[in-house]
Each structure stands twice: as structure tokens, then as C-alpha cells.
Amino acid sequence: MHTTGRGTALARAAADLLIGLTLAAALLFTAAALAASWGGLSWLPGLIAGTIVGAFALLRRRDRFGTALAGLGVAAVAVVVAWLADLPAEPAPAVSLALAVLVASAIRTLPTRRAAVVAGGGLAVVAGSWLAAVPFVPEATVIPTVSAATWLAAVAAGLGGRLLVARREAAVERVRRDERLAVARELHDVVAHHITGMVVQAQAAQIVAARGPDEAARVAESLAGIEAAGSEALTSLRRVVGLLRDADDASPVAPGPESLSTLVSRFGDRGPEVRLRLPDDRPAWPAEVTTAVYRVVQESLTNITRHAPQARTVTVDVRRVPEGLTVEVSDDAPHAGARAADAIDTLDTGGGYGLIGMRERVVSLGGTLRAGPRPDVGWTVLAMLPLTVGNPTAGEHR
Structure with missing residues (x-):
């Protein structure tokens, strides 16, 4: 300088x-x-x-x-x-x-x-x-x-x-705006997911504690889950803050595809059963794509926890297609008009940041994102990501 x-x-x-x-x-x-x-x-x-x-x-x-x-x-x-x-x-x-x-x-x-x-x-x-x-x-x-x-x-x-x-x-200004958006998405992804899990665990602990003193072991289990989620949230925040400070020893923010198994396992411990299917060529994914896949799955699971507590099973399906990768997260919760309307409003009008952040991340890589109710029951988030990251194209959603 x-x-x-x-x-x-x-x-x-x-x-x-x-x-x-x-x-x-x-x-x-x-x-x-x-x-x-x-x-x-x-x-x-x-x-x-x-x-x-x-x-x-x-x-x-x-x-x-x-x-x-x-x-x-x-x-x-x-x-x-x-x-x-x-x-x-x-x-x-x-x-x-x-x-x-x-x-x-x-x-x-x-x-x-x-x-x-x-x-x-x-x-x-x-x-x-x-x-x-x-x-x-x-x-x-x-x-x-x-x-x-x-x-x-x-x-x-x-x-x-x-x-x-x-x-x-x-x-x-364009560079600064892009950096602010990237940081905002990263903060939302790492904070909202973990805090949602902590809230669910705390609610479960309250319900179990109200049943009587014999449920102390289950309360302790819920509290341990809250502690683990809080520790993970702090670790994620330190990682993002380290990047903001341009620290040399900041750990990488981009999670590899192998982290999906850990994410799904953690979600299954406090929510419905999750079935995960992954392709065999994961090591060839670009870093931007691996991060986008992880964040789409993470935000989709977080939304299921918030909006679909009646879901019994969740399917996370990552497939290799000629155009690149598709990421589909589906649940079997009964249809709820309010949930569908709220989610679509969130995606279109800016009422929230979860689906907006997912869509911006996917579109920035030249992919597309669709979110909506399934024909029979449940809800689906479907993202298509090209494996060759180039100029972004206009994404679409329904």
C-alpha cells in the first residue's frame, strides 16, 4: 500500500x-x-x-x-x-x-x-x-x-x-456486491441450518421433560444434540469470519460431496429418515459445484424441518446427467396450502432468504432451480448444475 x-x-x-x-x-x-x-x-x-x-x-x-x-x-x-x-x-x-x-x-x-x-x-x-x-x-x-x-x-x-x-x-462495486451476496448466502446456510436443529432439539427436550423425571436420559440426549449443533455453528461462523478477515489459516468453506453423508446422518438423528443416493464420479466435481450441491441439500433439509414436521421419509438424489448434475430433495409430508404458498412467495418476492439464496447460487453457476409440491404428496426441490462452470444463464423456477 x-x-x-x-x-x-x-x-x-x-x-x-x-x-x-x-x-x-x-x-x-x-x-x-x-x-x-x-x-x-x-x-x-x-x-x-x-x-x-x-x-x-x-x-x-x-x-x-x-x-x-x-x-x-x-x-x-x-x-x-x-x-x-x-x-x-x-x-x-x-x-x-x-x-x-x-x-x-x-x-x-x-x-x-x-x-x-x-x-x-x-x-x-x-x-x-x-x-x-x-x-x-x-x-x-x-x-x-x-x-x-x-x-x-x-x-x-x-x-x-x-x-x-x-x-x-x-x-x-460489482465485485463488492458479489462478495456481499456470497458472504450473505454462506452465513445464512451455515447459521440457519444449525440454529434450526438447535431449536428442534430444544423443543423436543421441553416435550420430553414435561412427561416426568423418568425421561432424564432423553433430555440429556437432546441437550447433547444442541451442544453439538452449537459447536458446529460456531466452527462454521469462525470459518466464514476467517475468510472475511483474509486469514491465511482460515479453513476452507467449500464442503466436499463426502460431507453430504454426515449432513444427512445428522438430519436423520433428529428428523425423518433420509435416503441418500450419490453418483460414482464425485471426485471430478468442480469446487463451486460441490459447494452448491451441499448447500441445496442443506437448505432443503432445513426447510423440511421448519415447514414439514409431518414428513416421515426424505429422499436426496444426486444424479449424473448429460447436462451435468441434478440434485433432487423430496419429502412425503401431506400437502399444506400455506406451506406451498409461503415457499413460492419466498422464492419469488423475497419474503425469506433460503430459497432465494439457493436459486442465486445455482443460477450463478449456469444452472436452474425448481421448487414446488409433488403431484400426490410432499414437496420437491430440483436443481440442475453444469459440471463445466461458465457464464451464468437465466435460471427458472416453478
Whole structure:
């Protein structure tokens, strides 16, 4: 970071040195030419105006708006004085060059309104230079033409720099937004799943404890399950926080496909029976796909715990298909209108984040997600994931 800062400072100093040397050369050349052609002290007003505006150009970073307005004001006064006193036309090339630096810098960095004011001020100076050149003979229009050309070049350079800055900021914002979404999904996945399990275990412990003191062993078992789920939640949170802090020793967040067996076993200990079917080519899955498969199954099981307590069996079926992988999680809970409506609303309108997070994760990999009731009983979540991760395509859901 410090090296980058020093590099930027050196680049700015080199640019200012180049501008200063160019302005000095232009001032000396113009003064010598006027002394040879006009004689006397005709060169002095232009030299003074050019020196002042050039100084403002070199000090522009301290107050881009103020120095730009001051430079334009000096140039405007020089145009009027030269016209009234019948002196060589202004703004001279050196003044025009210094104004171009001020105008381009202001347009590139200032807010839109202030940048427009500076650009308009430059146009006013150009217009005044042309008005002072009346009658329009070839000799009288040279200076106004140079002034107009430098103003146009300054506006173009300023707008070009402004566009580049805007594009860079938009790219940075897209990266930040994607990172925030990824962290939000990861936090939701690791927290909601474990906390849901803890809530279910706590509710079971309360029910068992109400039956009498003879159920102490089962209460202790539920409490042990709560402790285990809490420990897993803390471990997952530390892993995500470690990534946020960019810690070198942060453990990987992406769970491999082998973790599905552990996930299903843990779910089966406190919920309905789960039947897991996996393909044989799991080691070939890309890391993004393995994470997506795990999270889809995890969120689907969490939703079953929340919304389908009557389910007796759950099927988790991961299959290899020509398009990639399909992940299907189905339960046999009786149909409930409220559950179907709530889940579809969650997916479509943002009433919750579980299905939304699943869909965003799948679509970002170029896959599709569908969630809805089965024809007879139960509910199905079906995700299709390509094994070749490329440009995302529009996902669909029903």
C-alpha cells in the first residue's frame, strides 16, 4: 500500500513538472515572439496572466473547483484588458494550455454540476476571445481558434477520464456486491441450518421433560444434540469470519460431496429418515459445484424441518446427467396450502432468504432451480448444475 502511494505521488510530481516546463517554454516563446513583432512591453500582460493561470494549474489538486474558477477569471480579465488596451489577443497559447489543464481536471473529478460550471466558464472565455477578434480577419482569429481547440480537447479529456473512473468504480462495486451476496448466502446456510436443529432439539427436550423425571436420559440426549449443533455453528461462523478477515489459516468453506453423508446422518438423528443416493464420479466435481450441491441439500433439509414436521421419509438424489448434475430433495409430508404458498412467495418476492439464496447460487453457476409440491404428496426441490462452470444463464423456477 505504501509503495503504491509513493508511486502515485511520484507520478503526480512528474506530471506537474512536465506541465510546469511546458508552460514555462510556452510563456518564454510567446513573450519573445511578441517582443519581436509588437515591440515595447506588449509581451508583459500575457506573461503575467500566463504565470498566474499556470500557477493555478499546478495547484489544482488543492481545490480543483476554486483554482479552475480563479484561472478562468484571470483569463477573462486578460481578454477584456487586451481588447480595451489594443494589446495582443488573449488568452495566449500558454494561458489556453493552463486553462485546459484546469478544465480537464475539474471535469474528470468534480461533481456533475461543478464540472458543468467549469466547462461553461471555459466556453465563455472562448466566446469572449472570438468577440474580441471582431472584425474576423485571418490574423485576428488565430488566437480564438487555438483557445477553442484547447477547450474542446480539455472537455474531451475530462469526459474520457470521468468515464474511465465511472467504469472502474462500477466494476469495483460489482465485485463488492458479489462478495456481499456470497458472504450473505454462506452465513445464512451455515447459521440457519444449525440454529434450526438447535431449536428442534430444544423443543423436543421441553416435550420430553414435561412427561416426568423418568425421561432424564432423553433430555440429556437432546441437550447433547444442541451442544453439538452449537459447536458446529460456531466452527462454521469462525470459518466464514476467517475468510472475511483474509486469514491465511482460515479453513476452507467449500464442503466436499463426502460431507453430504454426515449432513444427512445428522438430519436423520433428529428428523425423518433420509435416503441418500450419490453418483460414482464425485471426485471430478468442480469446487463451486460441490459447494452448491451441499448447500441445496442443506437448505432443503432445513426447510423440511421448519415447514414439514409431518414428513416421515426424505429422499436426496444426486444424479449424473448429460447436462451435468441434478440434485433432487423430496419429502412425503401431506400437502399444506400455506406451506406451498409461503415457499413460492419466498422464492419469488423475497419474503425469506433460503430459497432465494439457493436459486442465486445455482443460477450463478449456469444452472436452474425448481421448487414446488409433488403431484400426490410432499414437496420437491430440483436443481440442475453444469459440471463445466461458465457464464451464468437465466435460471427458472416453478
